[in-house]
Amino acid sequence: MSDENTKSLIFSVKNLRKSFGPVEVLHGIDLTLRGGEVHAILGENGAGKSTLVKILSGFEALTQGELHISDGSGSSQRLTLWNNAIAEQAGVVLIHQEFNLAEQLTVAENIFLGNEINGRFFLDKKTMRIKAQEYLDVLRSDIDPDAAVDQLPVSAKQMVEIAKAQAKNARVLVLDEPTAVLTQQESQVLFELIDRFRQDGVAIVFISHKLDEIKQIADVITVLRDGELVGSYSAADLSKDDMARLMVGRELSSLFPEIPKVPDASKVVLRVSDLLLQGSSEPSSFELRKGEVLGFSGLVGSGRTALIETVLGLRNSAKGNTGRVELRGERVNFKQLSVARSKGVAYLTKDRKGSGLLLEKGLVFNFSLFSLHKISRLLIDTKQEDVAFKKAVETFDIRMKDKSIVAGNLSGGNQQKLLLAKILEAEPSVIIIDEPTRGIDIGTKSQIYHFIAELVASGHSLILISSDITEVIGLSHRVAVMYHSQISGVLEGDGIEEHEIMRYATGLKNKPSHHDQLGSGTSNA
Amino acid sequence: MPKFDLKTAGPFIALVVVFTIGVLVNDAFLSSGNLSNILARSSFIGIVAIGATFVITAGGIDLSVGSMAAFISGCMILLMNALMDTIDSMVAIIILAIIASLGIGAVAGLINGLLTTKAKIEAFIVTLGTMGIYRSLVTYMADGGTLSLNFTIGDVYSEVYYGVFLGLPYPVWVFLAVAVIGYVLLNMTVFGRHCFAVGSNESVARYSAINVDRVKTATYMLQGVCVSIATIIYVPRLGSASGQTGILWELEAIAAVIIGGTVLKGGYGRIWGTVVGALILTLIGNILNLTDAVSNYLNGAVQGIIVIVAVYLQRGAWRRD
Ligand SMILES: Nc1ncnc2c1ncn2[C@@H]1O[C@H](COP(=O)(O)OP(=O)(O)OP(=O)(O)O)[C@@H](O)[C@H]1O
Ligand SMILES: [Mg+2]
Numbered sequence: 001m002s003d004e005n006t007k008s009l010i011f012s013v014k015n016l017r018k019s020f021g022p023v024e025v026l027h028g029i030d031l032t033l034r035g036g037e038v039h040a041i042l043g044e045n046g047a048g049k050s051t052l053v054k055i056l057s058g059f060e061a062l063t064q065g066e067l068h069i070s071d072g073s074g075s076s077q078r079l080t081l082w083n084n085a086i087a088e089q090a091g092v093v094l095i096h097q098e099f100n101l102a103e104q105l106t107v108a109e110n111i112f113l114g115n116e117i118n119g120r121f122f123l124d125k126k127t128m129r130i131k132a133q134e135y136l137d138v139l140r141s142d143i144d145p146d147a148a149v150d151q152l153p154v155s156a157k158q159m160v161e162i163a164k165a166q167a168k169n170a171r172v173l174v175l176d177e178p179t180a181v182l183t184q185q186e187s188q189v190l191f192e193l194i195d196r197f198r199q200d201g202v203a204i205v206f207i208s209h210k211l212d213e214i215k216q217i218a219d220v221i222t223v224l225r226d227g228e229l230v231g232s233y234s235a236a237d238l239s240k241d242d243m244a245r246l247m248v249g250r251e252l253s254s255l256f257p258e259i260p261k262v263p264d265a266s267k268v269v270l271r272v273s274d275l276l277l278q279g280s281s282e283p284s285s286f287e288l289r290k291g292e293v294l295g296f297s298g299l300v301g302s303g304r305t306a307l308i309e310t311v312l313g314l315r316n317s318a319k320g321n322t323g324r325v326e327l328r329g330e331r332v333n334f335k336q337l338s339v340a341r342s343k344g345v346a347y348l349t350k351d352r353k354g355s356g357l358l359l360e361k362g363l364v365f366n367f368s369l370f371s372l373h374k375i376s377r378l379l380i381d382t383k384q385e386d387v388a389f390k391k392a393v394e395t396f397d398i399r400m401k402d403k404s405i406v407a408g409n410l411s412g413g414n415q416q417k418l419l420l421a422k423i424l425e426a427e428p429s430v431i432i433i434d435e436p437t438r439g440i441d442i443g444t445k446s447q448i449y450h451f452i453a454e455l456v457a458s459g460h461s462l463i464l465i466s467s468d469i470t471e472v473i474g475l476s477h478r479v480a481v482m483y484h485s486q487i488s489g490v491l492e493g494d495g496i497e498e499h500e501i502m503r504y505a506t507g508l509k510n511k512p513s514h515h516d517q518l519g520s521g522t523s524n525a
Numbered sequence: 526m527p528k529f530d531l532k533t534a535g536p537f538i539a540l541v542v543v544f545t546i547g548v549l550v551n552d553a554f555l556s557s558g559n560l561s562n563i564l565a566r567s568s569f570i571g572i573v574a575i576g577a578t579f580v581i582t583a584g585g586i587d588l589s590v591g592s593m594a595a596f597i598s599g600c601m602i603l604l605m606n607a608l609m610d611t612i613d614s615m616v617a618i619i620i621l622a623i624i625a626s627l628g629i630g631a632v633a634g635l636i637n638g639l640l641t642t643k644a645k646i647e648a649f650i651v652t653l654g655t656m657g658i659y660r661s662l663v664t665y666m667a668d669g670g671t672l673s674l675n676f677t678i679g680d681v682y683s684e685v686y687y688g689v690f691l692g693l694p695y696p697v698w699v700f701l702a703v704a705v706i707g708y709v710l711l712n713m714t715v716f717g718r719h720c721f722a723v724g725s726n727e728s729v730a731r732y733s734a735i736n737v738d739r740v741k742t743a744t745y746m747l748q749g750v751c752v753s754i755a756t757i758i759y760v761p762r763l764g765s766a767s768g769q770t771g772i773l774w775e776l777e778a779i780a781a782v783i784i785g786g787t788v789l790k791g792g793y794g795r796i797w798g799t800v801v802g803a804l805i806l807t808l809i810g811n812i813l814n815l816t817d818a819v820s821n822y823l824n825g826a827v828q829g830i831i832v833i834v835a836v837y838l839q840r841g842a843w844r845r846d
Contacts, residue, residue, distance in 0.1 A: 309826040314731070347732070357733040358725045360792070369722055369733045372715045422733075478605045 007070060009035035011172055013328065016065035018051055023401040027227045033172060035201040038194060041113040042247050044441040045413025046399040047224040048096050049207050053174045057094035058087030063146055080145050080525040095178060095194055096135040097412045103150035108132035110149055111164045140189055154181040154351065155300045162193065173197055177412065179213055180439045183467045191217050193316045209441050211240040223247055233421045237320035248443045256474035264291045269430055269461045275323030277306050278316065280485035283323055284307030288461050295464040295476030298505050303485035304465045308432055309436040312340050312347055346428030348420060350435035356419045359408030364389045366407045366418060371426040392421040397444055403465060414441045430454065438469060469498055483507045535838055536785050536801040543808045551815040561694055563811050568700035569755045573774060574781035575707040575796060576751030579638050579744040581787055582711065582794030584724035585641065587745060588652040591774035592659035593633050598758040599663040599767035601626050602672045615681040626753045634749025638742030664768035671767040672758065682761040696758045703754060706795040720744060725790025741821035780828060781806055784835045807833065
């Protein structure tokens, strides 16, 4: 938008086509990126957004089409040879939807990976460390440059990716769903940063399924549908409803369904009392009733996932923990996840790539892995397995052009749908989902919300951990907010409200966390 | 999917090639005596390698199988010789020894499994350790020499190795049975799926309610039982055991698995590939025996080349798809 910068860069593609084997997934796309502009790309899961930006940044070869780049000085140059190395040379940097970090290395080493600063004889580790710290400071991130990347939570990994792009002097910065793993606060920090890149004349490509964000930062919006270009629009001209309509190709119904009330006589299904998490001094207690959605809110790192995984025995509790977990009134010890599953409890991890799916295995293999017991006596009934898979593909609207691909080749959102299908295939009655709609398009999101409403109506109980505060508010009967590895407050009814949640999430407010007060009883005041 | 798959077809093509070379090299190669000899010999490595396919598919490795075979042989011989004084029926003695052998194999596997899963020591190190332990134990039991099976029992027991059913020696039938059971177990049961999942990504396996430790331990136990089965048909052939028994079996077994297309880092396993791998290795030894063109002493070198070429071809095939 800042056009005083006349030497602005223009990077464009014409009639771009891409096939994987015999299957074409992009059918002739035109796109023009300009320096100083934030260009959002919108589209349903599997529309081809990631594939498009992978081609722009040289990670995938194009099947057909032309790439042009010009410095704004008039002459435009056709790029005949294009790959990742040339793209980086030209300043095109992609931050992948699925991260691309060397997990064993430190943060600083990752930031300068492939871009190392040399000293006289050896790598100049000290300078790299100091520089890395500077980049992280700009991001207002308190990540330690010496921390090993595999020890970091996902949101921190995202920050490392962005710091890495800074180190590469990006002229075209492509961000594929960068905010999917960030909280709102963290996203705002990212947007300020994007703004700074924009003022410096960098062309930014931004992919997100969160239409609010697109409204907030995009200058231009390009919409893809099923591999076709729907059009490019000035962001000022589109409302959020317009965006959704262009993406899906039809009018959308309301995002959130009516969630049925919890019957007064409803029994407590899951009760956790005085559970002490590692690194916490205050024990946590909560309960979940039949037919209830209990939301968990809090900042990233506030211990929501840790709490649930400790309950499920996936992590150890703190030493000297005297807490107890009761399922339907019976004390349980979920030593193995299989114990939880056999008692009707299922858990959807938010770490899709690391703990959710076997990326190099087929779709059916992944789908049935959690529910094999259902389809096998001595041997696995593969016919039944195929039938169940076909049904799940329909229920969850898993979209792929080719059923024989491995899970890693599904689009990000469709991987998430496959993971959800995998967990629910075990027919659990207590369902714990961590960031269930991460990377999922708005149409499918609405489908999943309606699905949750149906589950609740039929007597299932849900725990919903989510960084998407509208999602928590829109679906939960009660919301537990966590701060510093303990539950700082439980809100219900009209008390469930964004500012109130934030107050508890940031530690401004803190209820004495004694389980009597955190129960599902009527009074919470 | 009519697509030609080099990964699956590769070992079979290699088998045909090696077989053709055999036919060309010496007329004696095709004699029924030679062929059934090849099959019987490949049974030992083959059966051990089927166990190894499970271990490797689930992301582990077992270096102790050769020493374990020697140790189990030693135990069986000592036991049978000792029982001579108390039990009259030779058959009963042999059956008892077989049961003991299976038990020792399973326990030895269990020990490897528990050390890797519970004590969290790398499989390579654990089995390197147990490899040394079993080898040394059998040498100790034999007092540095050789343990020989009592002749009377040996006569009866030799039927297990030399007996023939429908034209094929018993060991071949045992090999076939183990292969079929292994195939079904790996490809058609929940346990098999779990092996693939654990070898592919342990964390995903854990979050899929798979008891990772139990699956891994089970693969080592399965390996132990396979070693024991191989030993049961091996003892009557030689009638003795010493510190030299079963030397380098672990390498041959792993080679057979790798030639067969199973991936060493885990996650992919092919039983029929392993069977073919074992056949190829035995064929090479046999052909070198039948020809003067290449010295028999170069057997190991030829096998090594085959393993490296096989893996190279497999990698190439991956890159293409
Ligand atoms: N390596 C691959 N092999 C085969 N098909 C692929 C491969 N990569 C992507 N696809 C297919 O291309 C299509 C477009 O995928 P892409 O990842 O670009 O979608 P997307 O718009 O980024 O979706 P999402 O919002 O879910 O991230 C999908 O049908 C996907 O399955
Ligand atoms: Mg994508």
